[in-house]
Amino acid sequence: MPTGIPNGSRLPAAPTASPAQGPDAGTGQAVGPVVVESTRSESEVRWRPSRHAIRLLTLAAAGLLLATATRRPELVGLAAPALLLLGAGRSARPERIGVRTGLTATRLYEDELAAVDVTVEDDQDDVRWVLRPGRGIEPSSATAVGSQTARFMFIVPRWGRRKVGSVDLVLHDRWRLAEGRLSFTLPSVDCYPRPAIQRTQVVLSRLPNRLGEHPARMAGEGTEFTGVRDYVPGDRQRAINWPATTRRGRLQVNTFAAERSQDVVLVVDATSDVGEPGSSALDLGLRGAAGAARAYLDARDRVGVITYQWGGATWLAPSLGRRQVYKIIDTMLSADAAWARGAMFSRLPRAALPPGALVVAFSPLLDQRFVEALRDMRERGFSLIVVDVLNAEPPKKFSFAGKSARRIWQMEQHSIRFSLRELGVPVVHWDGVAPLDLPLAPYTRRPLVVRR
Amino acid sequence: MTTPTAPPGTVAAAVAPRLAAIALGAACVAWTASSLPHGGWSRFALTVSIIAVTAGALRLAVADLPQPENDYFQPAPIRAWLGFLAFLRALPWEEIALVALLWLEVLHPARPGHTAALGAGLTAYLLAVHIAESGASGGLLLRRQAKVLTAGACLLALGAGFATLPAIGGGGAALLRVLAAAAVVAAAVLVFPA
Numbered sequence: 001m002p003t004g005i006p007n008g009s010r011l012p013a014a015p016t017a018s019p020a021q022g023p024d025a026g027t028g029q030a031v032g033p034v035v036v037e038s039t040r041s042e043s044e045v046r047w048r049p050s051r052h053a054i055r056l057l058t059l060a061a062a063g064l065l066l067a068t069a070t071r072r073p074e075l076v077g078l079a080a081p082a083l084l085l086l087g088a089g090r091s092a093r094p095e096r097i098g099v100r101t102g103l104t105a106t107r108l109y110e111d112e113l114a115a116v117d118v119t120v121e122d123d124q125d126d127v128r129w130v131l132r133p134g135r136g137i138e139p140s141s142a143t144a145v146g147s148q149t150a151r152f153m154f155i156v157p158r159w160g161r162r163k164v165g166s167v168d169l170v171l172h173d174r175w176r177l178a179e180g181r182l183s184f185t186l187p188s189v190d191c192y193p194r195p196a197i198q199r200t201q202v203v204l205s206r207l208p209n210r211l212g213e214h215p216a217r218m219a220g221e222g223t224e225f226t227g228v229r230d231y232v233p234g235d236r237q238r239a240i241n242w243p244a245t246t247r248r249g250r251l252q253v254n255t256f257a258a259e260r261s262q263d264v265v266l267v268v269d270a271t272s273d274v275g276e277p278g279s280s281a282l283d284l285g286l287r288g289a290a291g292a293a294r295a296y297l298d299a300r301d302r303v304g305v306i307t308y309q310w311g312g313a314t315w316l317a318p319s320l321g322r323r324q325v326y327k328i329i330d331t332m333l334s335a336d337a338a339w340a341r342g343a344m345f346s347r348l349p350r351a352a353l354p355p356g357a358l359v360v361a362f363s364p365l366l367d368q369r370f371v372e373a374l375r376d377m378r379e380r381g382f383s384l385i386v387v388d389v390l391n392a393e394p395p396k397k398f399s400f401a402g403k404s405a406r407r408i409w410q411m412e413q414h415s416i417r418f419s420l421r422e423l424g425v426p427v428v429h430w431d432g433v434a435p436l437d438l439p440l441a442p443y444t445r446r447p448l449v450v451r452r
Numbered sequence: 453m454t455t456p457t458a459p460p461g462t463v464a465a466a467v468a469p470r471l472a473a474i475a476l477g478a479a480c481v482a483w484t485a486s487s488l489p490h491g492g493w494s495r496f497a498l499t500v501s502i503i504a505v506t507a508g509a510l511r512l513a514v515a516d517l518p519q520p521e522n523d524y525f526q527p528a529p530i531r532a533w534l535g536f537l538a539f540l541r542a543l544p545w546e547e548i549a550l551v552a553l554l555w556l557e558v559l560h561p562a563r564p565g566h567t568a569a570l571g572a573g574l575t576a577y578l579l580a581v582h583i584a585e586s587g588a589s590g591g592l593l594l595r596r597q598a599k600v601l602t603a604g605a606c607l608l609a610l611g612a613g614f615a616t617l618p619a620i621g622g623g624g625a626a627l628l629r630v631l632a633a634a635a636v637v638a639a640a641v642l643v644f645p646a
Contacts (some may be wrong), residue, residue, distance in 0.1 A: 051544075
């Protein structure tokens with residue numbers, strides 16, 4: 001299993017690239033992942049004398065100089081081996097060299113092992129590869145760095161678009177008297193947040209009249225047994241419940257619940273990112289939303305996303321299918337850093353927030369405007385669940401002012417959550433470590449009652 | 453918890469050239485320091501050569517230690533250690549040692565056989581340093597250069613032989629001897645196939 005991906009929830013291939021992982025992706029073995037994107041480039045090689053050549057040159061020059069100055073021919077002999085080595089080592093060196101680079105994945109999850117393969121089209125010279133990782137890239141291991149083809153394994157610990165870095169190639173001629181260097185930049189990878197584990201879903205009590213997998217309250221053609229009733233002409237014969245028929249003395253048939261799907265809109269609050277990098281509120285929000293998207297899409301629900309941020313809100317209309325996971329994560333990752341007036345959800349088109357949709361918000365509830373937006377949505381009749389991803393507190397201060405400020409901040413946070421609960425919006429806290437099923441358990445055991 | 457360990461063969465292959473380089477450097481210093489003449493800054497040259505060979509040996513010994521790009525946040529002892537490492541890696545110790553040893557050799561009265569042996573030792577020292585720092589296979593490198601090294605040894609002996617010929621006619625003839633030896637070496641370099 002790829003590291004970091006929940007067991008049994010491995011994502012399929014990315015929508016635009018070829019399969020992101022090979023059969024052995026993430027096993028930590030150098031032979032595993034298969035290259036999916038390969039590029040070839042030709043670069044100019046800068047040749048210069050090696051340190052060995054400079055030392056030989058020093059010995060030869062010093063020997064000849066001292067021989068001339070002191071008129072002692074044995075010093076010429078002392079310089080002879082160095083001069084011979086320098087002279088015999090001269091050879092034609094390529095000015096340009098082709099290099100092929102290949103990534104085993106252009107899209108990966110946090111902490112997932114990926115690799116970059118580099119191949120030089122030169123079999124005359126000795127080769128040495130050095131990887132210079134980019135920001136946010138953690139090199140894992142390297143194999144065959146002294147041969148024509150090398151492989152560097154790496155992981156990306158945090159989501160985002162990351163430059164893998166650059167690779168320095170050092171070429172030595174046969175006698176290692178000249179050293180050629182060239183450097184080339186590796187392509188970027190998109191790192192997706194590691195989805196949280198969620199196997200259960202919150203289901204609304206009132207579902208739209210659309211075929212799905214959630215048992216509805218009305219009778220239908222589903223698979224979940226709801227009761228027994230008298231047979232009426234037209235009922236299917238296979239629905240007859242023979243034990244009940246025997247007991248009651250007249251034909252009885254089983255009734256089943258209809259199966260419906262729901263619209264789910266995930267709202268990610270990207271206005272504030274507090275906490276340790278790697279487990280900050282935004283990290284948890286993105287991981288939670290990614291996990292929820294997978295869980296609801298697996299249940300054949302239509303899932304959309306709204307990312308609430310300083311530059312406004314970006315959104316993706318609810319839709320079905322596995323590819324929607326990638327679309328959702330791409331939408332979440334396209335954060336706009338520019339400051340602007342906060343967007344209001346009332347301004348979003350109807351397609352972004354379909355009526356009767358279940359809204360799951362991931363937020364640290366630090367931005368008052370976001371809280372107001374949640375209240376606005378509740379007043380518009382949406383069924384909301386807020387997953388509180390606040391994982392940090394103000395630092396403890398021993399002064400009276402510091403203690404008071406901390407206490408006031410805590411009370412303010414309590415009041416925000418209390419006011420939301422009073423409006424009928426459940427607020428559950430998620431620490432980012434446990435599966436999302438745990439905090440959501442009270443709401444996944446039975447349908448969430450829709451209150452208008 | 454298990455820590456990755458290199459196979460014994462790999463460790464030996466990494467350590468042997470370093471030990472050889474250190475031993476050859478020390479041998480060259482000892483060879484030139486024998487019957488040290490007075491004057492001509494001989495003690496200074498000897499001190500410089502000892503320091504350079506020792507520093508070169510230390511540089512080879514710590515060659516595998518990584519140098520962090522930013523040591524600003526490190527504690528003072530670690531910063532001092534990193535500064536020492538950077539100093540070791542900054543200066544061309546082997547070149548300094550070569551010049552100091554040749555200078556020391558020149559301070560001696562002419563002794564062609566001794567100088568030829570020093571030449572062989574210095575060439576071996578440079579090859580050992582190169583093998584140690586590049587990680588190249590010593591056997592392969594020496595096999596590739598065997599002919600050249602043999603020819604170099606012949607020229608080394610030839611240079612010593614030139615020195616043993618009696619100079620006739622004073623300073624001009626001595627210079628001519630040097631030029632003749634240099635011409636032989638130049639011809640060998642030009643004729644030797646690349």
